[in-house]
Amino acid sequence: MLRVEQLSKSFGQVEAIKDITVEFAQGEFNCIVGPSGCGKTTLLKCLSGLMPPTGGRVALDGVTVTRPPKQMALVFQDYSRSLFPWMTVRQNVAFPLRNKGLAKSEITRLVEEAVEAVGLTHAIDRYPWQLSGGMQQRTSIARAIAYQPEILLMDEPFASVDAQTRANLEDLMLSIKARYGMTILFVTHDIDESVYLGDRIVVLSSSPTVVQEILTVPLPVARDQITTKEDPQFLHLRSHVFREIMAAQAG
Numbered sequence: 349m350l351r352v353e354q355l356s357k358s359f360g361q362v363e364a365i366k367d368i369t370v371e372f373a374q375g376e377f378n379c380i381v382g383p384s385g386c387g388k389t390t391l392l393k394c395l396s397g398l399m400p401p402t403g404g405r406v407a408l409d410g411v412t413v414t415r416p417p418k419q420m421a422l423v424f425q426d427y428s429r430s431l432f433p434w435m436t437v438r439q440n441v442a443f444p445l446r447n448k449g450l451a452k453s454e455i456t457r458l459v460e461e462a463v464e465a466v467g468l469t470h471a472i473d474r475y476p477w478q479l480s481g482g483m484q485q486r487t488s489i490a491r492a493i494a495y496q497p498e499i500l501l502m503d504e505p506f507a508s509v510d511a512q513t514r515a516n517l518e519d520l521m522l523s524i525k526a527r528y529g530m531t532i533l534f535v536t537h538d539i540d541e542s543v544y545l546g547d548r549i550v551v552l553s554s555s556p557t558v559v560q561e562i563l564t565v566p567l568p569v570a571r572d573q574i575t576t577k578e579d580p581q582f583l584h585l586r587s588h589v590f591r592e593i594m595a596a597q598a599g
């Protein structure tokens with residue numbers, strides 16, 4: 349269980365996060381949305397222990413997070429800067445496993461399984477510059493899942509890919525969640541994406557930020573890019589989230 353307790357974060361005079369309290373249960377897909385600049389990235393940085401909060405705390409299974417916990421992996425928007433250009437897909441995915449004290453054969457197994465899960469087995473020995481943007485982001489996702497995190501933090505991971513690739517990567521995330529069962533915290537600007545992927549949607553207010561609303565997504569677990577997005581419940585929920593964000597923006 350990941351718990352955020354009365355978290356606040358200021359940068360000098362700028363109060364980015366005012367007071368956030370929220371819990372993330374094991375195995376849940378949580379989408380985090382909110383107006384531009386409301387502090388979504390700041391929240392993820394505090395959650396991951398990369399940035400100390402000004403007040404409150406983040407606790408993972410009751411223990412205060414002060415540095416990136418071993419059980420967490422992160423995927424960022426900018427895949428082109430997160431992969432090592434001189435390493436192949438296989439080497440990039442294996443990189444974080446080097447310090448886990450695993451046998452070489454186990455590393456090979458985890459890497460090959462993760463690369464297969466993201467559909468890149470055919471490209472495992474290619475370098476990042478030989479891959480499309482979507483394939484590079486798949487490599488980042490494979491690197492995160494090979495690490496076998498309990499919690500996966502993703503900061504607008506699909507913002508830089510085209511619409512078709514984005515839809516494919518969304519479906520990839522649903523299959524990864526079903527296969528590995530990790531807790532996922534997924535920051536997105538895209539309201540449709542948040543409703544399509546989420547078990548829950550955490551709507552943040554504008555800065556100084558609090559949690560404005562937490563919605564449970566009542567859609568069936570099995571989702572489909574066409575039929576789910578035609579479902580009246582989907583349409584109702586996306587309008588609701590959109591109104592919430594407009595209201596947050598208006599202050």
Ligand SMILES: Nc1ncnc2c1ncn2[C@@H]1O[C@H](COP(=O)(O)OP(=O)(O)OP(=O)(O)O)[C@@H](O)[C@H]1O
Binds near residue numbers: 389390391
């Ligand atoms: N290192 C920093 N120093 C000073 N101010 C910062 C820093 N990082 C973030 N901020 C400020 O904190 C607020 C929240 O920024 P943050 O990037 O977390 O928002 P966001 O919701 O992720 O933004 P976006 O929607 O544009 O992705 C903004 O006002 C930003 O200018």
